[in-house]
Amino acid sequence: MGEVLLVSLLVGGAVVYLVLRLTRQPASGCGRGCGCGKKR
Amino acid sequence: MDPAGCSSSPSQGRPDRSATDFRVALAGNPNCGKTTIFNALTGLHYKVANYPGVTVERKSGSYTLTSGGEITIVDLPGIYSLSGNSIDEKIATDVLLGALATEPLPDLIVAVIDSSNLERNLYLTTQLLDLGIPTVVALNMIDVAQDRGFSIKGELLARELGALVVPLSADRGQGLSELKQVIEAHVRSPGRGCGAAFRWLPEGSEYRRSAQELGALEAAAAPRSRGVAALLIGAALLSNSYQPATPGVAAAVTAARTELDRSGIDAVSFEATHRYGWINAVVRAVVTRTAAKPQPILNTIDYLVTHRVWGTVIFFAIMTLIFQAIFQWAALPMDYIEQAIAAVGTWLQRMLPDGVLESLLVDGVVAGVGSVLVFIPQIAILFACLGILEETGYLCRAAFLMDRVMRKVGLQGRSFIPMLSSFACAIPGIMATRSIPSLSDRIATILVAPLMSCSARLPVYTLLIAAFIPDSQVFGFLSLQGLVLLSMYLLGIFGAAGVSFVLKRTILRGEPALFVMEMPPFRFPNFRVVLRDVVDRIRVFLGSAGTVILACSVILWFLASYPGESVRESFAGMLGGLMEPLLRPLGLGWEVGVAILASFAAREVFVTSLATVYNLESSSELTVPLSALLQERLQAGQFSLASGLALMVFYVYACQCMSTVAVCRRETGSWRWAGFMFIYMTGLAYVMALLTYWLAQGW
Numbered sequence: 001m002g003e004v005l006l007v008s009l010l011v012g013g014a015v016v017y018l019v020l021r022l023t024r025q026p027a028s029g030c031g032r033g034c035g036c037g038k039k040r
Numbered sequence: 041m042d043p044a045g046c047s048s049s050p051s052q053g054r055p056d057r058s059a060t061d062f063r064v065a066l067a068g069n070p071n072c073g074k075t076t077i078f079n080a081l082t083g084l085h086y087k088v089a090n091y092p093g094v095t096v097e098r099k100s101g102s103y104t105l106t107s108g109g110e111i112t113i114v115d116l117p118g119i120y121s122l123s124g125n126s127i128d129e130k131i132a133t134d135v136l137l138g139a140l141a142t143e144p145l146p147d148l149i150v151a152v153i154d155s156s157n158l159e160r161n162l163y164l165t166t167q168l169l170d171l172g173i174p175t176v177v178a179l180n181m182i183d184v185a186q187d188r189g190f191s192i193k194g195e196l197l198a199r200e201l202g203a204l205v206v207p208l209s210a211d212r213g214q215g216l217s218e219l220k221q222v223i224e225a226h227v228r229s230p231g232r233g234c235g236a237a238f239r240w241l242p243e244g245s246e247y248r249r250s251a252q253e254l255g256a257l258e259a260a261a262a263p264r265s266r267g268v269a270a271l272l273i274g275a276a277l278l279s280n281s282y283q284p285a286t287p288g289v290a291a292a293v294t295a296a297r298t299e300l301d302r303s304g305i306d307a308v309s310f311e312a313t314h315r316y317g318w319i320n321a322v323v324r325a326v327v328t329r330t331a332a333k334p335q336p337i338l339n340t341i342d343y344l345v346t347h348r349v350w351g352t353v354i355f356f357a358i359m360t361l362i363f364q365a366i367f368q369w370a371a372l373p374m375d376y377i378e379q380a381i382a383a384v385g386t387w388l389q390r391m392l393p394d395g396v397l398e399s400l401l402v403d404g405v406v407a408g409v410g411s412v413l414v415f416i417p418q419i420a421i422l423f424a425c426l427g428i429l430e431e432t433g434y435l436c437r438a439a440f441l442m443d444r445v446m447r448k449v450g451l452q453g454r455s456f457i458p459m460l461s462s463f464a465c466a467i468p469g470i471m472a473t474r475s476i477p478s479l480s481d482r483i484a485t486i487l488v489a490p491l492m493s494c495s496a497r498l499p500v501y502t503l504l505i506a507a508f509i510p511d512s513q514v515f516g517f518l519s520l521q522g523l524v525l526l527s528m529y530l531l532g533i534f535g536a537a538g539v540s541f542v543l544k545r546t547i548l549r550g551e552p553a554l555f556v557m558e559m560p561p562f563r564f565p566n567f568r569v570v571l572r573d574v575v576d577r578i579r580v581f582l583g584s585a586g587t588v589i590l591a592c593s594v595i596l597w598f599l600a601s602y603p604g605e606s607v608r609e610s611f612a613g614m615l616g617g618l619m620e621p622l623l624r625p626l627g628l629g630w631e632v633g634v635a636i637l638a639s640f641a642a643r644e645v646f647v648t649s650l651a652t653v654y655n656l657e658s659s660s661e662l663t664v665p666l667s668a669l670l671q672e673r674l675q676a677g678q679f680s681l682a683s684g685l686a687l688m689v690f691y692v693y694a695c696q697c698m699s700t701v702a703v704c705r706r707e708t709g710s711w712r713w714a715g716f717m718f719i720y721m722t723g724l725a726y727v728m729a730l731l732t733y734w735l736a737q738g739w
Contacts, residue, residue, distance in 0.1 A: 003397045010400065014594035021588060022641060022698050 062111040062227050063144060064103070065135060067168060068152030069161050070118025071560050073180040075099075076210040077152060078115035081220070085572060087468070091436045091457065091560050092118055096128040096474040098135055098143070105224055114146065117475075120160070122167050122271065127474035136171065137268050148226045149175040150219070155185035155192055155207070156561065158327060162319045169201060170237045171267040172255070174230065176222050179207040182215070184561055187335070191328040200322045202236025211566060237267060240318035246303050247273065247310055250296040254289070261286045269293050273300065274311030342562045345437045355438055362425040363529070364522035366502070370417035377417070378665050381410035385663030396601075402663060403655045404597025409585050411651035411666045412644045415499040419581055420574050422498065426463065427573045431565035435460060439557065449537040450544025452476070454557075455485040459536065462492035463529075464577070466700045470707055480548040483708060487543060487717050488536040490700050491693060493529045495577065496643035500691045501528050503647050507670035508684030524688075531692045535724070584642060592645045596638055596652045607631075607657050622726070626690075626733050627683030631657075639696050646691070682736035690729035695721035 066074045070092030079085050082101030087094055095117045102110040116135055117128035124133065138145035151168050153161040168175050179194060198205040204222055208215025237255075241248040251270040258269040262285030269284045272293045284290040300307050344350050385406040392398040429435050439456040446455060454476045462469030469489040476482040493501070505521050512520045544550065599612040607613050612634045619633025631653050639646035647666065654669040673679045695701065695718045705714035 003395055007396045007400055010594055011598045014591040018588065018591040018595065018641060021591070 061144070062148070062230075063114060063146045064111060064148045064150060064223055064226075065114045065116055065146035066150050066152055067116050067132060067136060067164070068118060068178075068180075069120055069154060069157075069164060071558065072118065072152050072154035072161060073210045074118065074152045075115055077150070077178060077180065077208075077216070077219070078113055080210055080213065080216050081113050081223075085576065086115065087573075088569060089430045089435075091430070091433065091439075092558055094457075094472075096131075096472050098131050103220075103223070105227060106220075107224070107228075111223075111227055114143075119164060121164055126477040129475075131474075136168065136173075146173060147230055148223065149173050150178050150223070151175050151203075152178045152180050155179050155182045156188050156190065158185075158190075158192065159319055159323045162322065163315060165201070166240055166315055166319065167271065169203065169239075170271055172237050173267075174226060175203050176219075176226070177201060177203050177205045178210075178219055179205055180210055182207040183209040183212060184563075186330075187333045189330050189333070191330050193326045193328070197322070197326045200239070200326065202239065238270070240315045242314060246300060246305060247307070247314075250300065254292055254296060257292050258285060258289050261289050273297060274307050338562050342437070345434060346440055348441070351437065351441045355441060358429070358434075359529075360518070360522070360526055362422065363526040364519050365425065366418050366421050366498075366525060367505075367519050367522045370421055373417040374414050377414050381406060381413065382663050382665065384410070399601065399656075400594065400597050404593050404652055405590065407651045407655040407663050407666075408593025408596065408648040409590050410663065411503075411647045412499055412585050412589055413582075414665075415502060415647075416578055416581065418498060418502055419495055420578055422495070423464070423577045424570060424574050427570035428565045431563075431570055433560040433562045436557065436560050437562075440559065445537070449541040451485060451488075451537075451540050452478075452481050455481065456557075458485050458489050459492055462489040462494060465494050465496070466490040466492070466697065467703045470700070470703050473707065478550065480544075480550040483713060484540055484543050484548045486704055486707060487713070487720075488540050490695060490697070490704075490717070490721065491532045491536040491539065493532045493692060494643075494697075495581070496697070497528075497691055499644050499647050500639075501525055501688055503650075503666060503670070504684050504688050506667045508674060508679070508681050528688055528692055531689065531728075535693055535728070539720070539724070584644065588642050589644055589648055592638055592641055593648050593652055596634075596645075596649050597656070600634070600653050600656050607653055612653060626686045626729055627680055627737075628687060629678060632687065636690075636694075636696070640698060643691065643696050646696075680737075682733050685736050686729040686733035689732040690725045692725070693721055693728055694725035 066078055068074050071094075075086050075088045075095050078099070078101065079088065081103045084099075084101045086099055095115060097117065099115045101113050101115075103113050104110050114135065116132040119129045119132045122133050122136065124130065134140050135143055135146065136149065149168050149171075151165045153165060165175075165177060177197070179192060179197070182192070185192060192207070194205045194207050206215060206219045206222055208219055210216060238248065238251055241251060250273055254269040254273065255267060258267070269289045269292070272284060273296050284293050297307055300310075345354050385402050388401050388406060389398065392401065426435075429438075439460075442456060446452065455473075457475065458469045458472040460469075461472045466489055469492065470486050473482045473485045473489070476485060502525065505524050509521050509524050514520050514523060596612065599615070600607050600610050602610055604610050604613070608617075608630070613630060615637055616630030616633035619637065620630045623629065623633050623636075631650065634653055635646045635649035638649040650670075651666045654666065654673075655663060658664055658669060670679065674681075674684075701714045701718055704717050705711050708714065
């Protein structure tokens, strides 16, 4: 039961994260492989 | 003379301002080293390269004072004068003229000058001095000037400009501590040695008198708008339609122009003639020619790489070499990473009891995320090679060679930098189009830039090439796999040329504007910059693997595991089934449909999805490398060389990136263009994939 709950939380968390991440307006430093301005 | 009230800085009169509010703007011509200085001052590491137009937006960072506290440093896009009319140039002039409500006027301008090109750089510097904002002159690339046989008398130049001059070589880290001291001295006592405005104007001239009067009037009416009115008499700001701060000042500007007209003075030519006349005299006085360091090898290389025939041969030879290296040099480290990932999967399998958590971690996370980590060596090699070419200034020579072709397809020279940036990622590429003044040229470039193969496509190409293309040699020394990879990149370039050709003759008609690009000095690469670029890229790639790709792996594992007994009966199987009618003509199955749908989040997710789906389907309990799983299917007849090639071509043209669509919408200001881009790219990808499949099957 605990295992199923943990997996459900992980999957749910991944869905929420992905939705938030993909609906965010890309900033100038796009963070997707361009290397155009990340902080050290 | 002091028409704009130079004796007081914008900070003065605002006693509540702390050091934290102090803003230093770095301004100068393109490719003079502003961002290198900015990075050195702020500890950030924004992209620098040996060609103009890398910075297209205002960037700010903090500089920590030795006395404690922080000030803000603002890096501006390069400009040749205050009258530029492209978006990036306007961003810079808006900040310098205080035209933005959200951005205070800078308290100090650091006018960065390329010492090896003093005369042209001083044009902007004198305009900056005319603004009446305290200005320090950073005489950058002093080493390059010396190598070319110029010796600059810094003290004399400082006297002529009435501003502090700091010689430095930001690239080598020389002179930066002196620049920091000067900035800190300005923070302590703002307004000192701020630079002399309008020195270029002849004593006793009508123009000078008008400038003085306008400066005084403006300073009284609107302290934020400094020196703008005086500059408006000439042509400097006309193209940007800058308005004087108050109607009274505007009327005075018009009156001054009318008065000058009556006196037979053409304000536009008067300004250009006298400004350059004064600059010429200053340059003659401060520059001494010494013997230039002979650079016969660099000169010969420069001649060869820009030669119409030899240059083209060298260009293709270099590109072939890079793509060969990607396969050959990366093979060993890729094997090690693959083994390490398999070992992690096996270890997890041993440690965890059989169940859903074990399946999620082994088939979802390890197989999914691990499948993209394998490509780190290839990404590192590609960007190390491109970084070296960029640092030497070679890529600008390549642009020079390509200019003729680009004009034929309706793109202008300025489109080269956005296209080049798109090889890393389409997002900075699309943003780099801000330097294109013509709207139709800019939109055409935005629409075709994503056709350049970005770094996210590399894992897709190399995975499919490793699985489907035999590891054989052509002409006895060229790897066939490397050649196929090169051809994928070339397909993207030719596709962009074809699309641009059509767009510029249909919905985006217009002659491409003439463009003169400044050729950067040809030099030995700075390997520190190259290494930092590579490390940055790997870090960003790892960041993506640990976030978006990880999340996608977890979700895909769930979709491919529930409901039903087999993957085919799962949610993922159902989604893939919906795509199947479209994929069958390409010889592809439903698993690829799942991967294509999932990869809209990020192209690398294509690899992750296949790894997860195939590992769940696999009878093996261990994490099997994806290339091996694909080869199994090739042997079983579920895949063919033709369908593999079709899939690669699909990824060359498909718009599988949400972020690119979002940036296109932001930069064009309309969903119409973003939607158009998505539809035409997807349609083109499908048609080209179909064509490839038919051709490859018939061959």
